Amino acid sequence: MRYVSTRGEAAPRDFESVLLAGLAEDGGLFLPESWPTLAGEEWEALRGLPYSDLAAEIISRFTGDTFADGVLRDMCRDAYAGFATPAVAPLVQLDERRFALELFHGPTLAFKDFALQLLGRMFDHVLARRGERITIVGATSGDTGSAAIEACRDRANLDIVILHPEGRTSAVQRRQMTTVLSPNVRNIAIKGDFDTCQDMVKAMFNDAPFRAEMNLSAVNSINWARIAAQIPYYVYAALSLGAPEREVAFAVPTGNFGNVFAAWAARRMGLPVTALIIGANRNDILARWITANDMSARPVTPSLSPSMDIQVSSNFERLLFELLDRDGARTAATMRAFRETGTMPVPDDAWQGATSLFHGLAVSDEDTISEMRRLHAQGYLADPHTAAGTAASHACAPEKVGVPIVIAATAHPAKFPDAVEQATGTRPELPPHLADLYAREERFDVLPNDLAAVQSAVRSHARRNG
Ligand SMILES: Cc1ncc(COP(=O)(O)O)c(C=O)c1O
């Protein structure tokens, strides 16, 4: 399996090289040169497998010969053995048509653990074989950072630096990152928003000498391996509800567009998916795009669902590339125009094509609270991100979608106790392994929105350990 860049300039690579590279050298994102597809009986053969074995089967369609026989399966078994429920990704029925796919039973209580628990193991395996050391730089609005740190802490062959927007995550999210005092981990709070952090990460990758000097790698969903490892839970849910004979729809709380793109990829592989419903918050660029082809960035404003406080959704570039019939030059020009003008000129025919599959809703804080309250009254405690997904599933489910709707429940309510308490009067407790989180020592630096200062901090962190 070879990978190409969405901007068409970088040389095709294999999975191992894509895993280590993160972002392509031309600034684009990697995608498989051609999509693997499964026939009906191949989907059926996956039904009933334990989650980890199903995940290995799906991910193996993307990894080529990077892992010897059985290695990927063992890594998946190991990665998901630490989840709090044997189902790994349990489906909970909410009403006659809706199911919450609970993706928050991993160690850091968000869906990011699915990919990052595996990526930490993949990095270890590949780096040990190659005798190399990498420096990971990542940006987070709260959940990627904690999941990446948990997966990478104390690993011998890598250092990790995570940038988070100062004061813009929940206290639980921040503490999950900043209380990890392992020598290979460094946290930096940036004076800015998530987009500022993500921009800095991309700028570091686009600085070729710095990238080479640090041997940079990525844990954000710009790294294709992240998306590949998020596809299996959509397959698992759909098969549980009767696929491939029966279609399903997915509703996904969306910010950086990685999670919903993984659902799109599952469909591209042949999973029968009727609709993809996006739940955004007041940072509504994606909802505006779907409803009106208005992809213009506005300032990020803090909301009750801070992990989705994003305006520049990295993975949209992957969808754009597909909508433009995989034309790298047009994708690059469109992305350049977005950067220069703040508005992405998606051609109308490409947008029209997407609207038959995608639906979207921006859910205000008030509506998020009402939705959490409504769900609680029905016996389900949801976090604010999940509530944006369920709210969108009610508002956007096209009448004709007479199929089960699976809502990605992306975070544990205890990560956002203030919002959950405000909505329901119930303050969710952290699970036992995090019960002393507020008693742990925190360590992080605060830096301005200054690329040179951040690069210097990354360099000194890597040198200290390298
Ligand atoms: C809890 C939660 N829900 C939803 C999202 C949005 O997911 P994505 O960025 O993949 O669109 C995030 C952040 O990624 C998140 O942490």
Ligand SMILES: N[C@@H](CCOP(=O)(O)O)C(=O)O
């Ligand atoms: N919501 C994310 C933002 C980063 O998204 P990623 O999927 O690209 O890592 C977070 O919680 O950090």
